[in-house]
Amino acid sequence: MYEYQKDKIYFAQVANDIRELAAEELSELGAREIRSEYGGVYFNAEKEALYRTNYSTRLASRILAPLMSFHCRTTDELYKKAKKIKWTDFISLKKTFAIFANVSNSMINNSHYASLCLKDAIVDSFREMSGERPDVDSGDPDIWLNLYIRKDHAIISLDTSGGSLHRRGYRKDSVSAPMQETVAAAVIKYSQWDGSVPLYDPMCGSGTLLCEALMHYCKIPSGIFRERFGFEFLPDYDKPLWTKVKKELDRQIRQLPDRLITGSDISPETVNIARTNITHLPHGGKIKLDALDFKESEGLHNGVIITNPPYGVRMGDRQTLDLFYESLGDFLKQKCKGSSAYIYFGEREFIKKIGLKATWKKPLKTGGLDGRLVRYDLF
Ligand SMILES: C[S@@+](CC[C@H](N)C(=O)[O-])C[C@H]1O[C@@H](n2cnc3c(N)ncnc32)[C@H](O)[C@@H]1O
Incomplete structure (x- = not known):
């Protein structure tokens, strides 16, 4: 029996800043006994909830099913333990696999070498049995395995998501500079927008925030386009149950009212890109998009503004950016009365340039940026 079968505990990889938010989401999806750890949350789930979380989570990057964990100080020990796993339970000769290793504070200190040892154990197990071996494909494998070693404690897991879930x-x-989908989903969740008022992104770029808002409102599962999940390679995979879970969630998808979500961007090419992405989603055709400088926009009274303004060198010198953020503050004050605005700042120093009093600020790091999500209530 593998570890996940014994105690039904899984690990959802989640960006540290949004673990609390993810715990709430996972609990809504049926996860129990949620416990926060560095890099994610542990949770307990029956198979049905495991399938549901994989199909619907907007915040977790992957969900790992631990197969075996053990004390491990040398790569020799790692190899020997890994050979005890009956790899044919998960991998067949026709399938490809890849290993993602993360090693810290341990005697084994090279994650690349550790992953090679695990790979050798798998390949040798097959060779000894049949003389043949499955192939490794680190770009688009059928089966993703995870090796995590911290303080000389190793965990070998199967990635039940089958690749990062932010790839919707x-x-x-x-x-x-597109936002990562999981970060955009976190922004939408922090805003608590429920569709009772319109939502507008005046600097929509490729439309990530709009897509996540649409998926949230219409209850479109985050994995709607995913052709295959890693849990399909678990030995106890229950196909009829997965079909049932998927059907139930797909049935909940609802229409998007006209003009509930709108977006614009100064660049016509960017608006075309946003349109391509958005119309790919069910009901995406109902989102109105315009090529418009936000200063020329009518704004939005009594609604929700969610946006991710430009930052960094691309926008030119500091003075230009300072003026840009001042004018964004003026736009919100004058053209968005009665609205709440959620602005994601890639660089914190511009928060003071906007000239508005923040209701709250939340750290939200992404892709090496020390970003902040700031809420403003505009009267
Ligand atoms: C950081 S990007 C937004 C990225 C977007 N969240 C995404 O996921 O693709 C900022 C966007 O602001 C747009 N922009 C810059 N100045 C603008 C202005 N004055 N009015 C409207 N959009 C503007 C840029 O064209 C760019 O697409």
Whole structure:
């Protein structure tokens, strides 16, 4: 019996800043006994909840099913333990696999070498049995395995998501600084927007925030375009149960009212990219998009503004950016009365340039940026 079968505990990899938010989401999806750890949350789930969380989570990057954990100080020990796993339970000769290793504060200190040892154990197990071996494909494998070693404690897991869940499949085209989908989903969740008032992104870029808002409102499962999940390779995979879970969640998808979600961007090419991405999603055609400088926009009274303004060198010198953020503050004050605005700042120093009193600020790091999400209530 593998570890996940014994105690039904899984690990959801989640960015540290949004673990609390993810714990709430996972609990809504049926996870129990949620416990926060560095890099994610542990939770207990029956198979049905495991399938549901994989199909619907907007905040977790992957969900790992631990197969075996053990004290491990040398790569020799790692190899020997790994050979005890009956790898044919998960991998067949026709399938490809890849190993992702993360090693810290341990005698084994090279994650690449550790992953090679695990790979050798798997390949040798097959060779000894049949003389043949499955192939490794680190780009797009059928089976993703995870090796985590911390303080000389190793955990070998199967990635039940089958690759990072932030790849929703709607991003057909991109711009230079797109938001990561899980971060955009966190922004939408922090805003508590429920569709009772309109939502507007005046600097929509490739439309990530709009896509996540649409998926949230219409209850579109985050994995709607995913062709295969890693849990399909678990030995106790229950296909009829997965079909049932998927059907139930797909049935909940609802229409998007006209003009509930709108977006604009100064660049016509970028708006075209956003349109391509958004219309890929069910009901995406109902989102109104315009090529418009936000200063020329009518704004939005009594609604929700959610946006991720530009930052960094691409926008030119500091003075230009300072003026840009001042004018964004003026736009919100004058054209968005009665609205709440959620602005994601890639660089914190611009928060003071906007000239508005923040209701709250939340750290939200992403892709090496020490970003902040700031809420403003505009009267
Ligand atoms: C950081 S990007 C937004 C990225 C977006 N969240 C995404 O996921 O693709 C900022 C966007 O602001 C747009 N922009 C810059 N100045 C603008 C202005 N004055 N009015 C409207 N959009 C503007 C840029 O064209 C760019 O697409």
